[in-house]
Amino acid sequence: MKTILGREIPDYIEGYGHVRPFQGAFSDVGVKTRTAVKLTSVIPNDQKVLSSLEDALDKLNITDGMTISFHHHLRNGDYVLNKVMERLAARGVKDLTVAASSIFPIHAPLVEHIESGVVTGLVANYISGPVAEAVSRGKLKKPAIMQTHGGRARAIESGELHIDVAFLAAPTADNYGNINGVYGDAACGSLGYAVADAEYADKTIAITDHLVPYPAYPIEISQVFIDYIVQIDSIGDPKGIVSGTTRITKDPVALIIAKRATEVIKASGLVREGMSFQTGAGGTSLAVAAELKKIMQHEGVAGSFASGGITGYLVEMLEEGLFRSLFDVQCFDLKAIESYRDNPAHQFMSASMYGNPHTKGAVVNNLDIMILGATEIDTDFNVNVTTGSNGVIMGGSGGHSDTAAGSKLAIVVTNLMKARLPIIKDKVITVTTPGDSIDVVVTERGIAVNPQRGDLLEKLKMTNLPLMTIGELKLLAEKITGVPKGVETSEKIVAVVEYRDGSVIDVVRKVSSVS
């Protein structure tokens, strides 16, 4: 069976089930349903605060084969997932599926639980570090399911991803389960990725190190979704949660790419009153924001919103009147947290509101300009951000496919080569985002426009920008680096890459040699 992109995928994957192959970004739309939620009502005088995690696990009665979930707002400073898994392993529970919105290097202890069979399934939008390597080595019993931020919310809301118990790390919680992420030692700001888990899990438990008198304020996740609250010493290491400040890169090549990308934006005609914009926190992406800011100031335009993970840099643009509002699913630095807490124009956005394709309209649909990264791009403009060039998992879509599909202008910014590796391939190892969603690729040595965007190409031809075809760009890189040898993979499927609508856009196979 083939996807519309020509990827060969089995009809049925052991440990995953029947495969619905990817048929195009908007092939699965129309009438959709949300699943009904089972809950236990709480009456006056019921106590929600439990004395310890052990006590909570007794009450939750987690049994073999269940699915438990975590959010990743504490990023590489998260203690909660590891603490919960350690206890569950000690209790002898087996065959769990961990649905964590993302998994980071700090979650390395999960590898042992995978090896011992405590965890046999993983569902995540992004996996990096030792767990990613373990999955690539084929250590997980079932293939990992890699979703998008919007796709995860969709899967949970539709009932496709059923969560038995959601463990919600809560930087601040009160004794009735109202939660926010803006106060406490582990403050992380917006809790956008935790919303669907809280609303749709059979049981929801808040784990906090900052229990405050009722009611907590502000309330990001409400008491009506929370069964229990447990206080522990520490839910996370602030150093791993947010960075102190986000600085614009000084790398000259990244700055050239950013400058070119901004010239593309300008030539596209999208720099105008009410424009909207999203970019990542990576060096080159953030540098695009800095260049765009200059142009917006020069042209005297004010945008409507910037969205996504929010950095201090976007906060500055908000404060300087360059955007009317920010939509924040996740804060990347302290400045973003402060602004999110104090400025009403800096608004909360759940993962579903952000990118779920099966809602009455996600924020990505209103996005003009999206700046994206890439590990690899192929000559059909398909992008891989899931596996490295050695075929080993090192990331995942996150919001990549969601924003690429929604935005009017999706720009991939990347170095043409990284060390010796050319970025443009005939075929990417893994398709994360379909080429149809990508409008233009900007590198330091040339710019390639997706031939489907003839209108954009015409506009760019009026500029001095170094335009070439994606094929020419590929040859240019290979002339410098040489042609890399392809990665050898085995037949064994170690991960299934789901598009935002839940269809399978690709699979990750076990690599023969994992360095």
Place this chain on the structure above:
Amino acid sequence: MSNVKITKVAKAGTLESNDILIMVKPNEFGKTELELESIVMQQFGEVIEQVILHKVQEMGIEGISIKAQDKGALDYTIAARVETAISRAI
């Protein structure tokens, strides 16, 4: 040039990105031995080996042990570092 002898241990290059660190020493059995580590081993390992051995041959060297730690160097850098290391060792 032929049969130029390596007489001492020498190195050239660095472990920085886009560079390669080459260490050479005399090989007691008169053979050419290469030990290569690379961050792009899978994609370019064979090419890197060829570039190194070609340079050794071009310089007419026999009896050399080479240890190379590659951080994504292009061929021109590899050739330059090998040449420098060898010229320092003869």
Place this chain on the structure above:
Amino acid sequence: MEKLRRTMLFMPGNNPGMLQDAAILGADSIILDLEDAVSLTEKDSARILVREAIKTIDYSQVEVVVRVNPLDTEFGQPDVDMIARVKPDTLLIPKANEEEIKLVDKLLDKIEKEEGYPLGCIKIIALIETALGLENVYNVIQASSRTVGVLLGGEDLTADLGIERTKEGEEIFYARNKVATVCRALKVDAIDTPFTDTNDYEGLEKDTAKAKGLGLTGKSAINPRQIETIHFVFAPTEDELKRALRILDAMEEAEKEGKGCCSLDGKMIDAPVINRAACTVDQGIRLGLISGEGGAR
């Protein structure tokens, strides 16, 4: 048409990553440095690396200049001998005086002959960074027909003079004047010393404007992030371009009508004004600010 030398970007000669990216950073010329940017123990290594880089990397979009070591050190002549054989565009000769330039000229004659290159194809830029070199700059330039420019080295010059180097640069006022005037007289480029605070763009802009105001034609840069600012200062403004085009139009008109002299807005235009307008338009064309046909874009 000869390429502009608004910016000459110094790049350390022993750093492969920087050598690979040097051509795409936007500078008109790149100076691959074997001298100050390379430690004494790595001179051989950098020399070989730069040679391989010139042989391999596509530098067709920029002028490739190599700064060799001073000719009175043990590294200078071997640098020239190895690098000239791969035909860089230009050699930058440090601590330049007449003898050094003559010596390099002779070495280049020999190498070009041996390699079968056109005689004189490798150019020279003299790095003036001593009091003696400065005072003798006219003869330094005249010492070789290969010389296409002078680069003023403010740091070493002030050290030689035993005076303090400041951000404001009043201490190199005379040197800038002298270099600019002599270079103009001999029709070679006058390249200013770099501005060393790489995070102070305002200071860089002021310093560049000062150099331009004294008649220097370009500026060296020690960080790629300085290039945009320098180009901004050296680019003719839109008003300057428009006026220059009008002057040339008026002159053409006068020639057609067979008039001996011409005027614009009621003012006589004489030869120096026309020459200057031609220079401005020429630069505008080279920078792509106007098309060859003359219409402003």
